[in-house]
Amino acid sequence: MHSKKRHTVCGIAGQFNFSNSPVDSLKLNSMTQALAHRGPDFHDTFLDHNLGLGHRRLSILDLREIAHQPMKSQSGRFVIVWNGECYNYLELRNDLEKSGIKFRTESDTEVVLEGLAHYGSEFLQKANGMFAFALWDRQERKLLIGRDRIGIKPLYYFRDAEKIIFGSEIKAILAAGIEAKAERDSLYWQIRLRYSPGENTVFKEIFKVVPGTVMEFDTTGTCNHKTFWSLTNSAHQELDLTEEDAQEHFTELLLDSVNLRFRSHEKVATFLSGGIDSSSIVATSKKLGFQPETYTMQVPGRLDESKEARLFSESLGLNNHLVQFRENDVDLLPKIINSLEEPICDSIILPTYLLMQHTAQTHKVVLSGEGADEILGGYVHHLALSKINQWKSKFPRWMINSGASILNNTPGWILNQLSPYPSKFGSSAANRLASALSSNTHWEQNLHLMSLFTHEEASRFLRRSQPQPSGNLDKHWSHFKNHLFYSGLISQDLKFWCPDYTLLRVDKLSMSQGLEVRVPFLDHRLVEFCLSLNPSYFISGNQQKRLLAQSMGKTGILSAEKAYRKKSPFIFPMDEMYPNGIPEFLQDTLRSKHFQESDLFNSEAALSILEKPTITALDAKQIFSFYSLETWSKEFSI
Structure with missing residues (x-):
């Protein structure tokens, strides 16, 4: 039986002046007002001379004043603002009560507050959840800010010699008077990778708090940076388990993860795309005795799986809601890009927003299958890079170079027939595979396959930007030798792609609608377990996510047909949507006077792709990337 937990969708903000200025x-x-969409029902602030905390709240239960934030500890020494969920708060509360702590509310916020007051930041190692928070120690005059292990909840900060300003979104920092300026080197990575990896953002001097860390500031401005959880540690510990034991333990963890994420007095819904990830969440929910309503996005074109999703939902006796795309929905894109703040250069942002918008009309909490590809080796580049690494370990260098040469001369249509990816990329895909095959480092292999633009293309598009290779990504691979290649690959995506692309997109677009998205596959216990297994549990031949398919199929949670169904990625194929050419809204933006006079972007480089006689899937992605960056610069007056 689940507790009637007070559920809050929140936004936090604050400022700490290192001097004694108020x-x-x-x-x-x-x-605080800049975060109103994250919590429109209630807001409050706390001031302690040179420290200020702000909180926005969407309240469902426990509307008593005592449950509001900022919240003070029983002793009065500590004050917290908290955004997120601590799913195992009941168990942690019981432990704290045994230590003599008495609670006034039914909230997880108070449990975390008293836990931090009692144990310090080590308490976060006990917490299972998604969160960003700020804790003020009134006695020591110290500020602690932190973020959950995976980076499910965002937290940004600006820091100079006089102060630190922080918030759940960049808008809160800009509202404090910090000028919006472009960080040119980050823009380079934003255009190449579709996101900015690591601490940097595309806004100058505004940074992300690193997932799994806390930052403690005192009145001198000194920052004590602590890591309470690390992906690297988990990736270096391989468990010796049979496949049967691994499947059994994985299933147990997934069941418990889903069960914990149903802790809410509000109705909990689920997203359902038709693939194994979301289907596993829905079927697991049903097995646990829940009856979630399901929400499915109908994607235009041949990749639409809405019919399969509806039939699957109905087979479980669950009500399915279909969200349909309308052509005028593209008018929402400027608003969506403004909500994202960091311009995710991918057309998937539109169906993601529409799905969130529709679900939020009837629900405040929803479960998603996001994170499964990251922990289970489900992306196309996981398969391609794993094979490249195997070939390099088996064959001499001259054979590898010969293979790269053959790939360079392979017609695109042949590669399209062999590729598991549904979109057609032409000869450029062969060139990138060849470059990855002939690369000397794992970092370079990744970059060739994951980049939307080559270095030369990105440099032509961005004015006055000549960055060095990203230290964040390059440094990551120094921890992984060849025999740990797969662990390095998966942990790289979990460390960068997952928080800086996937989870950023999910949080910003869901919270813009007052909707909380929970991600069972990113329970830290599941992440640690998957990182500690041999790669053969995930990829064998051309089959990916073997562990999930076998676990769901053998337990009967999913039928064998459903469990082993061929993967179909959730993409928004703009090249298929507009077979008669690039739509006017994209053309108008890229031919606009504002874009042509941009100090950041070279419009001629963009127009050279726009004016190609034949537009491939890669061209369409690049054109949308140009549009996203230009729209972002206009939305934030940069």
Whole structure:
């Protein structure tokens, strides 16, 4: 039986002046107001001279004043603002009560507050959840800010010699008077990878708090940076398990993860695309005795799986809601890009937003299958790079170079027939595979396959930007030798792609609608377990996510047909949607006077692709990337 938990969708903000100068209450209110969409029901602030905390709240239960945030500890020494969920708060509360701590509310916020007051930041190692928070120690005059292990919830900060300003979104920091300026080197990676990896953002001097870390500031401005969880540690510990034991333990963890994420007094829905990831979440929910309503996005073109999703939902006796795309929905894109703040250069942002918008009309909590590809080796590049690494370990260098040469001369249509990816990329895909095959480092292999643009293409499009290779990504691979290649590959995606692309997109677009998305596959216990298994549990031949398919199929949670069904990625194929050419809204933006006069972007480089006689899937992705970056610069007046 589940507790009637107070559920909050929140936004946090604050400022700590290292000098003794007081925080401006009007600015603090402006910062908090900038997050109104994350919590429209209630807001409050806390001021302690040179420290200010702000909180926005969407309340469902426990509307008593005592449950509001910012929240003070029983002793009065600590004050917290908290965004997110601690799913195992009941178990942690019981432990704290045994230590003599008495609770006034039914909230997980109070459990975390008293846990941090009692144990310090080590308490976070006990917490299972998604969160970003700020804790003020009134006695020591120290500020602690932190973020969950995987980076499910965002937290940004600006810091100079005089102060630190932080918030759930960049808008809160801009509302404090920090000017929006472009960070050119980050824009380079944003255009190449579709996201900015690591601490940097595309806004100058505004950074992300690294997942799994806390930052403690004192009145001198000194920052003590602590890591309470690390992907690298898990990836270096391989368990010796039979496949049967691995499947059994994986299933147990997934069942418990889903069960914990149904802890809410609100109705919990599920997203359902028709693939194995979301189907596993839905079927597991049903097995646990829940009756979630399911929400499916109908994607235009041949990749639409809405019919399969509806039939699967109905087979479980669950009500399915279909979200349909309308042509004028593209008018929402500027608003969507504004909500994202960091311009995710991928057309998937549109169906993601529509799905969130529709679900939020009837629900406040929803489960998603996001994260399964990251922990289970489900992406196309996982398969391709694993095979490349195997070939390199078996064959001499001259054979590898010969293979790369053959690939370079392979017609695109042949590669399209062999590729498991549904979109057709032409000869450029062969060139990238050849470059990855002939690369000397794992970092370079990844970059060739994961980049939307080559270095030369990105440099032509961005004015005055000549960055060095990303230290964040390059440094990551120094921890992984050849025999740990797969672990390095998976942990790289979990460390960068997952928080900086996938989860950023999910959080910003769901919270823009007051909707909380929970991701059972990213329970840290599942992540640690998958990282500690041999790669053969996930990829064998051309089959991916073997562990999930076998676990769901053998337990009967999914039928064998469903469990081993061929993967169909959730993409928005703009090249198929507009067979008669690039749509006017894209052309108008890229031919606009604002774009042509941009100090950041070279419009001629973009127009050279726009004016190609034949547009491939890669061309369509690049054109949308140009559109996203130009729209972002206009939305934030950069």
